[in-house]
Amino acid sequence: MLKIILAAVGLLICVYIGIAVDNYYKSRLNILRDYLGFVRYSERETEFLKTDMPALMGNFECKSEFKDMLARAISGVIEGREAALTSDRLKKSDLDAVNAFMKGLSECDYHSKGALFRYSLGIAEEMEKTAEKEKKQKGELIKKLMFLLGVGLVILAI
Amino acid sequence: MLKLLGEQIYDAVVNAVPLNAVTEIRLRRGEKVFVKNASGGRFAEYRCSSEDVAAVLKRATMSSLYAYQEELKNGYVHYSKGVRIGVAGEGVVESGKIITYKNFTSLTVRIPHEIVGAADRILNILNPFENLLVISPPYGGKTTLLRDIARILSENRDTLILDERGEFFAGGARFGPRADFIVNTPKRLAAEGAIRAMNPEIIIMDELFPSVDMPIVKEMVSGGIKIAASIHSDSVENALKRCPEIKELFSYAVVLTHIPRAGSIKSVTRL
Numbered sequence: 023m024l025k026i027i028l029a030a031v032g033l034l035i036c037v038y039i040g041i042a043v044d045n046y047y048k049s050r051l052n053i054l055r056d057y058l059g060f061v062r063y064s065e066r067e068t069e070f071l072k073t074d075m076p077a078l079m080g081n082f083e084c085k086s087e088f089k090d091m092l093a094r095a096i097s098g099v100i101e102g103r104e105a106a107l108t109s110d111r112l113k114k115s116d117l118d119a120v121n122a123f124m125k126g127l128s129e130c131d132y133h134s135k136g137a138l139f140r141y142s143l144g145i146a147e148e149m150e151k152t153a154e155k156e157k158k159q160k161g162e163l164i165k166k167l168m169f170l171l172g173v174g175l176v177i178l179a180i
Numbered sequence: 181m182l183k184l185l186g187e188q189i190y191d192a193v194v195n196a197v198p199l200n201a202v203t204e205i206r207l208r209r210g211e212k213v214f215v216k217n218a219s220g221g222r223f224a225e226y227r228c229s230s231e232d233v234a235a236v237l238k239r240a241t242m243s244s245l246y247a248y249q250e251e252l253k254n255g256y257v258h259y260s261k262g263v264r265i266g267v268a269g270e271g272v273v274e275s276g277k278i279i280t281y282k283n284f285t286s287l288t289v290r291i292p293h294e295i296v297g298a299a300d301r302i303l304n305i306l307n308p309f310e311n312l313l314v315i316s317p318p319y320g321g322k323t324t325l326l327r328d329i330a331r332i333l334s335e336n337r338d339t340l341i342l343d344e345r346g347e348f349f350a351g352g353a354r355f356g357p358r359a360d361f362i363v364n365t366p367k368r369l370a371a372e373g374a375i376r377a378m379n380p381e382i383i384i385m386d387e388l389f390p391s392v393d394m395p396i397v398k399e400m401v402s403g404g405i406k407i408a409a410s411i412h413s414d415s416v417e418n419a420l421k422r423c424p425e426i427k428e429l430f431s432y433a434v435v436l437t438h439i440p441r442a443g444s445i446k447s448v449t450r451l
Contacts, residue, residue, distance in 0.1 A: 068246055073244075073247065074242045075242060075243045127244075131282070132247075
C-alpha cells in the first residue's frame with residue numbers, strides 16, 4: 023500500500039515538473055511573441071503619430087509578462103535612464119536583444135529609426151521561431167517524458 | 181525643473197539665481213552653466229559635460245528623439261509648461277534643408293513666466309481692438325506681453341491662439357473663457373483650417389517670420405480677422421525696413437526693450 027502511495031506521489035511530482043518545464047517554455051514564447059508585437063506596434067505608432075516611448079510602453083496591450091516588464095521600466099525612461107527590461111523567463115541573449123532595441127529606440131532620431139526597426143524585427147522574428155521550436159522540442163518533450171517517468175515509477179512500484 | 185536638469189545642474193542653478201526668477205539656462209559643452217533672470221545673468225558653479233547636455237536632451241524628449249523631428253529641424257524641442265529648449269550642434273543637411281541635428285553641443289532652456297498685468301499699460305489700445313504688432317529684440321518679453329494680451333482679449337472676444345512652440349501655457353497660464361488654442365503646429369499649416377473651422381474674432385501669433393508668415397497675416401486681415409502678433413526687431417523703423425507690409429496690416433506697434441529689464445515698453449506707435 024505504501025509503495026502505491028509513494029508511486030502515486032512520484033507520478034504527481036513528475037507530472038508537476040513536466041508541466042512546470044512546459045510552462046516555462048510556453049511563457050518564454052508568449053513574452054517573445056508579445057515583444058515581436060511590440061516592435062511592430064512601435065513601428066506603426068512612431069511613424070504616424072510620433073508617439074513617445076513612455077506612451078508606447080504604457081499603452082501596449084498584451085497578456086504575457088511582457089506588459090509588466092514594460093510597466094516597470096517606464097519611470098526610468100521618463101527620467102532619461104535606459105529602459106532596462108528584466109525577466110527571469112528570458113535567456114540572457116534574448117533579454118540583451120530586447121534591451122538593445124529599447125536602447126536603440128531611446129537614441130534614434132526620426133530618420134534612423136527605420137533601420138532600427140528593420141534590424142530588430144528580423145531579430146525578434148528569429149527569437150520567436152527559436153522559442154517556438156524549443157517549446158515543442160524541449161518543453162512538450164520533457165512534459166511527456168516526465169509523465170512517462172511517473173508512469174514507469176508506478177509500474178515499478180506495483 | 182529638477183526632473184529636466186538633473187540634481188547637479190539644478191543645484192548649481194538655484195545657487196546662482198533663485199529658481200522662480202530664472203528665465204533662461206544655457207548649457208554649453210565644457211563650459212560653466214550660465215543662468216539668466218530678467219535683469220541679467222551669471223555663471224553657476226558647474227561645468228557642463230557632453231554627457232550632461234545629452235542627458236538633459238534625453239529627459240526633455242523622454243528618450244524619444246524621433247518624436248521631436250519637426251521641432252529639431254527648427255532648432256528646438258518643447259518641454260512641459262511652455263519651457264522651450266533651443267539646441268545647437270552639428271546640422272544634418274539633405275537637399276539644401278536641415279533635416280535634424282546631431283552631436284548636440286549647447287542647449288538653451290527658456291523658462292516662460294506668466295506676468296498677469298503685463299499688458300495693463302496698453303489697455304487703452306486693446307479696447308476697441310485694432311491690429312497690434314509687438315516689436316521686440318530677443319529676450320525682450322514679447323511672448324509674455326502677447327500672453328497677457330490674449331488673456332485680456334479672450335475675456336469677451338473669441339480669441340484663437342496659434343501657439344507654434346507651446347510657449348503660451350507658461351506654468352499653467354490662465355486665459356479668458358473664450359480662448360481657443362492650436363498648439364505645436366506651424367502657423368502657415370494651422371491658419372487656413374483655423375480660420376474656416378474656428379471662426380475667430382482675433383488671432384494671436386508669436387514671432388512672425390515675414391517671408392513665411394506675411395501672406396497668412398494678409399489673408400487673415402483681408403478676411404476681417406483682427407490680429408495681435410510679434411516680430412523680432414529693435415524699432416519700428418527697422419521692422420518696417422524688414423517688412424514694409426507691416427504699415428498696411430497693423431494699426432499699432434508696441435516696441436519692447438530688455439533695458440532696464442525684459443518686458444519694458446519703449447514706445448507705442450500708431451502706424
